[in-house]
Amino acid sequence: MNRRSLGKILVLCVLVSVVLSCSPAAAPTPVPPKPETAAAPQATAASEPAGGSVEAWAQDIKAKLGGTELKIAAATHPSIEAFKKMTPRFEELTGIKVSWDEMEEGALGQKLAMEATSGTTGYDLIMNCPEYTPSLADAGLLEPLDAFLGDAAKTPEWFDYKDILASYRDMLSYQDKHYGVPFAGETVFLFYRKDLFEKYGAKVPATLDELKETAAFFNGKEPGLSGVSLRTRLGWEATYMWSVFIFPFGGRMVDPQTGKADLANPATAQSLQYMADLVKLAPTGTESYSFPEAWDAFMQGKTAMMVEANAAAPEVENPDKSVVAGKVGYAPMPAGPAGAFSGVWGWGFAMTKPSQKKDAGYAFLVYMTSKAMQQEYLANGGIVSRESALGDPQQQAKYPYYQATLDTLKEAADLQAKGLGVVLMMPEWSQISEVLGTEAAKAIVGSATAQQACESMQEQVADILKQ
Amino acid sequence: MNGEGLMQREQARQRPRLGISGSRVAPYALILPAFLVVFALAAYSCYWLVRMSGAEWSFGATWEKATPVGLENYRWLLFDRNSTLWESLRITAVFLVTTLVGELVIGFALALLLNAQIVGRSIYTAILIIPMVVMPSMVGMVWRLYFSFDGLINFFCETLFRVKLNWYGTSLALPAVIIVDIWEWTPFFVLIFLAGLQSLPREPYEAAIVDGASSWQILRKLTIPMLAPLILTATILRFMDILRIFDVIFVMFGGGPGTATTTLPLYIYRLTMVARNVGRGSAASVMLIILIVGLTYLLIRLFDRVRFEG
Numbered sequence: 001m002n003r004r005s006l007g008k009i010l011v012l013c014v015l016v017s018v019v020l021s022c023s024p025a026a027a028p029t030p031v032p033p034k035p036e037t038a039a040a041p042q043a044t045a046a047s048e049p050a051g052g053s054v055e056a057w058a059q060d061i062k063a064k065l066g067g068t069e070l071k072i073a074a075a076t077h078p079s080i081e082a083f084k085k086m087t088p089r090f091e092e093l094t095g096i097k098v099s100w101d102e103m104e105e106g107a108l109g110q111k112l113a114m115e116a117t118s119g120t121t122g123y124d125l126i127m128n129c130p131e132y133t134p135s136l137a138d139a140g141l142l143e144p145l146d147a148f149l150g151d152a153a154k155t156p157e158w159f160d161y162k163d164i165l166a167s168y169r170d171m172l173s174y175q176d177k178h179y180g181v182p183f184a185g186e187t188v189f190l191f192y193r194k195d196l197f198e199k200y201g202a203k204v205p206a207t208l209d210e211l212k213e214t215a216a217f218f219n220g221k222e223p224g225l226s227g228v229s230l231r232t233r234l235g236w237e238a239t240y241m242w243s244v245f246i247f248p249f250g251g252r253m254v255d256p257q258t259g260k261a262d263l264a265n266p267a268t269a270q271s272l273q274y275m276a277d278l279v280k281l282a283p284t285g286t287e288s289y290s291f292p293e294a295w296d297a298f299m300q301g302k303t304a305m306m307v308e309a310n311a312a313a314p315e316v317e318n319p320d321k322s323v324v325a326g327k328v329g330y331a332p333m334p335a336g337p338a339g340a341f342s343g344v345w346g347w348g349f350a351m352t353k354p355s356q357k358k359d360a361g362y363a364f365l366v367y368m369t370s371k372a373m374q375q376e377y378l379a380n381g382g383i384v385s386r387e388s389a390l391g392d393p394q395q396q397a398k399y400p401y402y403q404a405t406l407d408t409l410k411e412a413a414d415l416q417a418k419g420l421g422v423v424l425m426m427p428e429w430s431q432i433s434e435v436l437g438t439e440a441a442k443a444i445v446g447s448a449t450a451q452q453a454c455e456s457m458q459e460q461v462a463d464i465l466k467q
Numbered sequence: 468m469n470g471e472g473l474m475q476r477e478q479a480r481q482r483p484r485l486g487i488s489g490s491r492v493a494p495y496a497l498i499l500p501a502f503l504v505v506f507a508l509a510a511y512s513c514y515w516l517v518r519m520s521g522a523e524w525s526f527g528a529t530w531e532k533a534t535p536v537g538l539e540n541y542r543w544l545l546f547d548r549n550s551t552l553w554e555s556l557r558i559t560a561v562f563l564v565t566t567l568v569g570e571l572v573i574g575f576a577l578a579l580l581l582n583a584q585i586v587g588r589s590i591y592t593a594i595l596i597i598p599m600v601v602m603p604s605m606v607g608m609v610w611r612l613y614f615s616f617d618g619l620i621n622f623f624c625e626t627l628f629r630v631k632l633n634w635y636g637t638s639l640a641l642p643a644v645i646i647v648d649i650w651e652w653t654p655f656f657v658l659i660f661l662a663g664l665q666s667l668p669r670e671p672y673e674a675a676i677v678d679g680a681s682s683w684q685i686l687r688k689l690t691i692p693m694l695a696p697l698i699l700t701a702t703i704l705r706f707m708d709i710l711r712i713f714d715v716i717f718v719m720f721g722g723g724p725g726t727a728t729t730t731l732p733l734y735i736y737r738l739t740m741v742a743r744n745v746g747r748g749s750a751a752s753v754m755l756i757i758l759i760v761g762l763t764y765l766l767i768r769l770f771d772r773v774r775f776e777g
Contacts (some may be wrong), residue, residue, distance in 0.1 A: 113526055113527040116528070117528065117529055118529070139527070139528065234720075235722075236741075283616065284635070284636075285636065287723070288636075288640065288720055290721075293615075427525070427527070430527075430743045431744055434737060434742035442726065444725070445637045447726070456549055459549060
């Protein structure tokens, strides 16, 4: 072997290692919504709620579990910020030590997937969302909470599980078991410009047909004004937004009875066509819009309406960022031919199966997400998930979107009652979501018809589900 | 073999051999540790990559749950009508050719300009480095804003040509990322070529001027041939980089709209990390590696030929 060919081999080895070392960056994450309740009163509820005091409960816990150390994995999120502020008091009351392992959202998903690959975890509690649930549960990483929630000795009355909205409660359930107590969530509803609607005498759309007509009416009505704004970026954002339209049209991704892919039905294609039509009434470039850009278009007064997550509402009402603050009305998702439905998505605490400190973990979970602690949680910027807060007239007066949120979450609960949801609770969901997002994005830009896209989805999803 | 090489060989033969430093084994012995580390890492990763490419395995399940499927992942990628491998390859090829040619030509022209006797050359050179040292994700985010419908680029388009373009649409998204890549990486060529130009001997130029050669002739017959090895080295380096392009496109469009900017690395990312289909992602990675190594090998061959003919 001469020197030159040896040199070439070396160069090739270096090349290979260079190629292998190019690792993809983490996925972008939703910007956490702004804290909502800056000036809410400090927690007084902790002292004397119904059904025994938190202090009495805490004394009992301290006697049994004091000195235990909990390890929690969480993503950066306003609710986690709130919990962290509440942690010292919890530690003082119960003697349980808490160590937070906080990371960026994409990193959390990848970290948990890695732990699932290894089959065990060092965390006692994790921050869980619908997407993670099936694969983590299948990997034997999650402990069902049903036994804990049904145990009156472990679940004090001031926790009030039923006060958490039904659609949120069931958001983290998989195969009839609950894998988490939710503390933050979101749903998609309609934002509209009250001032423009009054000026032109337009009616708030109650059906999806009216939504399209109203969007067409406002599109170009004033210089630089478009009808509606929404996210459609390739991938999960396209999937998420489209899934909001599928169900009102009577479509679905998978038949909940048989578990078979059901994307080739005409209603599904209709809903995709509807979304593609709606995008034509949105600002130029919407086919690449991520949710912050969709929000921004509405906040800068460039669109008359927006179909987006309620998480945008605090931003929309923030006069520092939004020129339309105070001029916005909120309505539940308009109804389609098959009824009014919206989706629900959010975060909760789940307990890990390998944890040796389940009682301490559950005590933490109960304390932090309880009704008794809700005021303190909201005051620290936590995201609302309880009916008592959303339905409170005082809060509603302060936050004009609470009523619409409540109504839309009822629509979401109706959808769940039919066994459907914007996230399919199956371990294959990430693959399916990618297929739906890619094909939907093709239909939106017109490189495939809605019909073709749905047929392609059907074929691929059936393939993923081995049907 | 040219005269210079012969002379070096003659000198080497006459050099007295003192211990290991002078022995024939020394170069190999010295390079061995680095070689072993690089080779072991690459070989181990490659071994796993190939193994995973022959399995159906969802990221998040344990490896025990993976099922061997032979060449099925390759078949799916190459022949299934739902695979967008060929579309990604086409996009990658368009991206590769346009950015490489653009950066090479503009880079060379800028280097020639900077090589002329101009005032403040070091300032221009310093400014030129900026695009390369900015974090790629930052580059992506900033340019995404510039290309938005009411952004900076459209401001110029409107002022100069009275049109506003939809850079976020399917037809212009790829040109947009090409423009950004050219902006970001042209300085790489400028800096290398400028260094090369400044190290060229003066005598051939003086002789050419005396002989009455035009500046175009000087460029074609003197500068380019003398810089050829450098041009090829820089091209090979950039070539490998462009084939792996991920960050800026990922931040700007994430492969969209539709699949307009899904280059091969983005497709691999979507397959592996988003769809969690590690098998197909690995199979596509293996193909990308073969593509890069194969094409680079051809380029190195070309490089050898040009060097020895020159």
